[in-house]
Amino acid sequence: MARVGVAFGGRSVEHQVSIRSARTVIGALTGAGHEVVPLGISQDGRWLDRELSQRAVKGDLDNLGAMEGELAPTLRHLLDSSIEVLFPVVHGTWGEDGTLQGLCEMLDLPYVGASVGASALAMDKVLCKRQLESCGLPVVEYGWVRGSDFEAHPERALKALPRLPFPLFVKPSIGGSSVGVRKVGSPEELQEAVDFALRFDTTALVERGVQGRELECSVLGDQQLEASVVGEILPGNLFYDYEDKYLLDTAELEIPADVSPRVTERIRSLAVDSMTAIGGHGMARVDFLLEGETGPATTEINTLPGFTSISMYPKLWEEAGLPLPRLVDRLVEIAFAVHLRRRSLDDGIKDWLAQLGA
Ligand SMILES: Nc1ncnc2c1ncn2[C@@H]1O[C@H](COP(=O)(O)OP(=O)(O)O)[C@@H](O)[C@H]1O
Ligand SMILES: [Mg+2]
Numbered sequence: 160m161a162r163v164g165v166a167f168g169g170r171s172v173e174h175q176v177s178i179r180s181a182r183t184v185i186g187a188l189t190g191a192g193h194e195v196v197p198l199g200i201s202q203d204g205r206w207l208d209r210e211l212s213q214r215a216v217k218g219d220l221d222n223l224g225a226m227e228g229e230l231a232p233t234l235r236h237l238l239d240s241s242i243e244v245l246f247p248v249v250h251g252t253w254g255e256d257g258t259l260q261g262l263c264e265m266l267d268l269p270y271v272g273a274s275v276g277a278s279a280l281a282m283d284k285v286l287c288k289r290q291l292e293s294c295g296l297p298v299v300e301y302g303w304v305r306g307s308d309f310e311a312h313p314e315r316a317l318k319a320l321p322r323l324p325f326p327l328f329v330k331p332s333i334g335g336s337s338v339g340v341r342k343v344g345s346p347e348e349l350q351e352a353v354d355f356a357l358r359f360d361t362t363a364l365v366e367r368g369v370q371g372r373e374l375e376c377s378v379l380g381d382q383q384l385e386a387s388v389v390g391e392i393l394p395g396n397l398f399y400d401y402e403d404k405y406l407l408d409t410a411e412l413e414i415p416a417d418v419s420p421r422v423t424e425r426i427r428s429l430a431v432d433s434m435t436a437i438g439g440h441g442m443a444r445v446d447f448l449l450e451g452e453t454g455p456a457t458t459e460i461n462t463l464p465g466f467t468s469i470s471m472y473p474k475l476w477e478e479a480g481l482p483l484p485r486l487v488d489r490l491v492e493i494a495f496a497v498h499l500r501r502r503s504l505d506d507g508i509k510d511w512l513a514q515l516g517a
Contacts, residue, residue: 161194162193162194162243163245164245166245169200169204170252171253172338175221175405177254180467181215181248182216187486188488191487191488201223201226202223237266244491244495246494247263251336269494272494273443274440277439277462280438281443282333284332291436294436297457301323304362307361320365325344328366329352331356332360332364333360337398339359353365373391373447374416374418374426374448375391376388379442387475387476388478389422395411396409396410414471422455426455441494
């Protein structure tokens with residue numbers, strides 16, 4: 160059994176969801192026999208002491224508001240925690256995007272989930288789509304607009320987009336929780352939607368709007384990735400937007416999704432192939448759009464999926480016969496295995512250099 164740090168909260172809009180996810184993860188890790196050190200991060204990125212972190216876990220605090228003082232010294236709460244492995248449960252930017260993973264790498268600290276590169280790639284929708292496409296995997300047709308081009312000459316930047324039929328979906332390339340996402344029904348609305356998306360990232364992704372079903376599949380593993388059963392999101396709103404995700408609670412999950420065995424198998428294999436394409440390991444929830452007769456297309460890979468008691472990622476594994484305590488235990492085990500391999504690669508380099516010098 161290990162001493163596991165669970166980092167949660169953080170700077171993204173998913174701060175509160177992250178706290179709820181952390182409560183579930185901490186409960187499951189404790190149930191699996193691990194010793195847990197809660198590591199809360201405030202909304203302005205300060206690492207918090209054990210007492211405040213514990214209060215959030217217990218449910219006394221629903222968010223960890225902005226703190227006074229400099230950020231860097233607060234890292235001592237992580238540095239002094241004597242943890243053997245970190246389980247990041249910080250969704251979105253500064254958590255899911257490779258930055259927290261990079262901090263762990265610098266500290267030589269094993270951590271749960273995808274590595275720096277895979278996390279960063281999955282977080283950037285345009286880069287991720289280009290990568291999936293180059294591996295021959297199906298994605299929804301798209302183009303993108305760079306903020307600097309749009310600022311210099313909006314009409315020209317939009318004209319350079321590939322011709323796609325309306326409706327379109329416009330979103331920030333780096334983002335999450337549907338923040339900045341708009342459905343656009345006509346050319347007149349496009350400019351405003353791009354302008355809006357560019358408030359959240361320097362690149363806007365423009366995608367053909369798919370009239371179809373939203374399906375999701377969970378992936379778990381190290382060098383051999385496994386796929387769970389497939390689930391479906393039934394949005395309560397026009398699409399699965401921020402309000403629908405966090406405010407209204409009207410969206411429904413159907414597990415397993417009511418799709419043919421052929422589509423199920425296709426999605427399961429695409430989920431593993433998509434994760435492999437970005438060099439990912441650990442965990443991910445891979446999302447798909449399924450349209451009429453055409454096959455499913457990968458829309459995004461979430462390397463730090465929601466982990467609340469009602470979240471799709473753990474629920475799909477539960478349905479597949481893997482209960483939460485065993486799921487988190489497996490993730491910790493993978494973190495140690497990846498770390499060991501990484502060390503042996505470093506040793507390989509040292510040996511090679513030593514031989515050169517000999
Ligand atoms: N190309 C598309 N066609 C149809 N619906 C889409 C498309 N892109 C996004 N959506 C809708 O918008 C939601 C949010 O988009 P998504 O790409 O998943 O971004 P986020 O990372 O913010 O979750 C999706 O769950 C879906 O309901
Ligand atoms: Mg999404």
